[in-house]
Amino acid sequence: MRSVLSFFKEFKDNSMTVGSIFPSTSYLAEALAKNLKTFEGPKRIIEIGPGTGPITEGILKHVKPGDTFHLVEVNESFCELLNKMAENEWKEQLEGVDFKVHCCFMEEIGLEHKFDFVISGLPLNNFKSDVIQSILTGYQNLLTDNGKLSYFEYLYVRKIKEKLNVALKRQVSMPKYKLLNSFVDAYQVDTDEVFLNFPPAIARHFAFR
Template sequence: MRQHVRFLRQYLTSPSSVGAVWPSSQSLARALCEPYACADRPSAILEVGAGTGAVTRYLGRILRPTDQLDVCELAPAFLRVLEEEVLSDASFDRARNESRVRLIPGRVQDLPGAGRYDFVISGLPLTAFSPEDVDEVIGTVRRLIRPGGVFSYFEYVGLRRLSRWIRLGDRRRRMRRVSSRLDDMIRAHQFRRRVVLANIPPAYARHLCFDKRR
């Protein structure tokens, strides 16, 4: 319950950067990690927007001895939780001792390099971002991911459609532009979608590949 209170407090402080009032459930974490869990090769994983670590904790349980995990988070309050409570868990002992897990403070857009990761798993609230920020984040993911790699993210069921109707003025126009960008990306690159009812609120876990290797 403590992490739920922290999550709510962070949302009230910065709703546009958190985008949710409740942490992801273990069911959603499992759905987001499904492509990685099924992989049969050494893998590098990047988690962005880790929050209070629901997905990170699940990754700690399934991380293989051959694999590398980078966790990127911007909010200082969440960084403290990740460092002191999540990555300090015994499930990460071996990976930490072998320098196979890193906590990276800052924006994903500022990560250097290209083609570094086989899996990018995002908890970023894309529907709360500006269209320009969505373009920048997706462009960064495409730069960082290897050919044949998988980008996984979630969005709440029905949120975009509802927001287009109940919001007014600039907020409605922003949501329509963001929704158009996401719809184009989904049509072109999504290869799997899971509906996760055991989450508050229910969510889609979407899995995309930006080339033709899947």
């Protein structure tokens, strides 16, 4: 409950970066974390934009001692909450795990190591093209050659916005949607539609080899 209230408050104050009024459900978390199940050996995972941690909890089900699990979150209140959860609710699951919360923009993160999995909750559709481009490049830079990226977006949002643009006689396809569509066309390997989420969402999975 504490985390849901915190999410509402931060959405009110920072709607552009928080991007959604409701935290994700466990069903969406499960879809985003599904590739972790089949990985053999210690794995390195980084979650971008964990907010109050609903997807983090889905990821934690697949984290074992010896794994690395880092979070990158720009909102300081969320960072504080995540660190508290790591010390309390998640303490047992994080035993033997190299866990860290980086409280910064993901575009600013400088890490020596690469990750096997990038799992992101960033609201890409809210950002301008140049920001989207630097986030997409950032995701790829964080991954090993065989690494996988998973992120979600709300179903139908882009289609509705494109239809509205046509109705309002605005530019039919905004450059940012072209950018996202061509990223999807080039690298997407799998998707999962999740209707038990508000709004319903699609988890997209990407590989770069």
